[in-house]
Amino acid sequence: MNDGVELAPAVQSILDSADDRPGGAERVSVDARSLDEAFAAADADGRVPVIAEVKPTSPTTEGERTEDPVALAEAMVRGGAAALSVLTEPTHFGGSVENLERVRAAVDVPVLRKDFLLRTEHLDVAESDVALLIARFLETDEADSLEAMHAAALERGFQPLVEVHTRAELERAVSVDAEYIGVNNRDLAELVVDLGTFEDLAPHAPDHVTLVAESGIGNPEDVRRMRDAGADALLVGSAIMADGDVEANTRELVSA
C-alpha cells in the first residue's frame, strides 16, 4: 500500500532491485504442504508454532552466516520449528532461489518464500508452500494489486501469507479474504521494531484468520508476549540466526 511515507533507503533499494528481477518463464503449480497442519501438530505436542527463517544477512544485521542453508534448515527443524522461511532476495539478504529449492527438498515442513514479490510473474520463479505478499508494496505503479497477487498465488497452489503493518493494510488483507495474515512489527519506512504493533492490530483481525507475529521476537519473553496478544504462530529470523547453535536457538523459542 502506498501511503506516501518515504521508505528507508535500504528498503527503497530492495524494491528497486526487486522491480528489475525477471519473472518465471512458465506458470508454476504447487502441491503445498499444509501450514494449518504444521501449526496444529506443533500445538498438539506443546511446541509454540514457529516459522524459523534462513536469513544469511539483512540491512539491519552485522555480518553474514555463511553455513550451508540446508544444514541451518535441518537444525531448525530438529529444534522444533513448525515451518521454515527462506530468503530468496539475493542482494540485500544473501538469499537465493537455489537455497529455497535445496531446503524444500531436504525437509518435510512447509517452506515460505521470503522475498519482495511485485508482479504475478514473480510468483513463477520458484515453488514454495507459502508465498509472502507484502501489502504495503502491492499498491504502487510498479506492482500488481494485492487482490491480483493473492488470487494468482491461490491459483498456483501457494498458501499466501499477507504481511501488514497498519490498520489500513490489515483491512485491505481482510478485504481480499486472506486466510493467513502476518503482522510485521518492523516498520519498513524507518526499520524500527516495536512489538506493540502486533498487540495493536491483532484485536482487529477476524477470528478465522491465522495470525502470524513477524519480526523483532528475540527471546522467550517476547514469544509469550506475542502469544498472549493472539499470535497463532511467530516468524523469527535474527534471534535464531544469531551467534551460536541454531538448533538450540530455535528450541529455546519453541519451548517458551
Ligand SMILES: O=C(O)c1ccccc1NCC(=O)[C@H](O)[C@H](O)COP(=O)(O)O
Ligand atoms: O530484517 C531486516 O533487516 C529487513 C530490512 C528491510 C526490509 C525487511 C527486513 N526484514 C524482513 C522480515 O520480515 C524479517 O526477515 C522477518 O520478519 C524476521 O524478522 P527478525 O526475526 O526480526 O529477523
